Amino acid sequence: MSDFNKDEYLNDLPDMDDLSGQAAPAAASAADGAAAAAAAAAAGATQEGAAQPAAAQSQENGDSAAADGADKAGAADGKADDTLTPLGQAKKEAAEYLEALQRERAEFINFRNRAQKEQERFRQHGIIDVLTALLPALDDIDRIREHSEMDDSFKAVANKIDKAFEKFGVEKFGEKGEDFDPTKHDAILHKPDPNAEKETVDTVVEAGYRIGDRVIRAARVVVASPQN
Template sequence: MSDFNKDDYLKDLPDVDSLNGENASGTAGGSHEQNAPTTAGGQSDAAASGVDQPHHEASDANKAGSAAPSDAKPATAADGNKQAAQSAQADAQRASADAADNGKDGDADHDKDGSLTPLGQAKKEAAEYLEALQRERAEFINYRNRMNKEREQSRQYGIVDVLTSLLPALDDIDRIREHGQMDDSFKAVATKIDKTFAKFGVEKFGEKGEDFDPTKHEAVLQKPDPEAKKETVDTVVEAGYRIGDRVVRAARVVVSMPQS
């Protein structure tokens, strides 16, 4: 590769003056070539177009503007109100149609095909659980009432058994009390026994002079009495006992009968 010589390269370049002359001649020729051709009347096409074109465009715009709105009518407030009313009516019809569709499709518990939604299924299960709970509660209340009744009956049966076993002793206490052969200490014991039975609901009945009642009195003897106007208890042989409405033992009595 030969060495580059800067002096030889600069000698081969053209002068600046010659380059300026060529540019000036090119510019003059170019300017004559770019001049617009003249018309037969002595005016160039560019001049004619520059003068006449804006005039024609303005006239065309005026014509278009005057012809376009000639058939249109200015909008009024009545037209605006009419359009608003029509729009409101359309919205109301749309809302009613949507409500009808919602009613047709079903409520929140059912789908369009009639099947239960998750919310509807949950409500159904809650209703079933509530019904089962109420049924169980009613059964429990009946069971509790039945057990209370059975417990009370069992309690009464126990009292009846004890009372039945003690009836002979109680009858002896009554005979001793009737004949006046009871001292103070024995009276205190007899009083405690009576209070104890009264505490458990045991009621003693049967007194001389009361009306005879076959539902609670057992007549062991009947004697005519000219002064008697109706059947009355003359003598109590053995007192009667009852618990509530249940008669444990009827009072055994002697009945005074009126003479016929």
């Protein structure tokens, strides 16, 4: 076994300065690589962070534009009123009140006209009911007038009755010698007459009554007709 020579072993060891010189570049290279990796990671994170706020901002801008459009559409009328001066606003309100008043007035006039027509119709129905109930008595009065003399008191009562019906618009019709009209005459008999040139009323059996253009009862008459 050879003897261990301490001096030779120590001389063979590399110098510390050489070791430090070789390790420094490797450490520096490793440090530079780590720094570059960290910088790249930081740059990526920065770009990703910048991209996300940009997308969020774009979406927020779109939503804001839609909301603004809805608000503008809904507030168009409000802005129109806001642009009016106090005098203009007062004139607009006055015009609206006038229009509403005119509509109410037109509706009231229509209602009043309908009410008047209904009232007149009910009034005529009442008169017709009374006249229809008194027709037999009126026919008897006419027969007495035609076939016998009436004393003054009875004649006065008959005249009052006639005037009362005239006051309510009742018109008595049917006279001997007038032209025959089937719309207001009810012919109970046609008799030939050599002197007649057209159909005429020869005898009034019962007088007719009407209110305005409405015939309450047609006059019952005997008609004289030409022979041919």
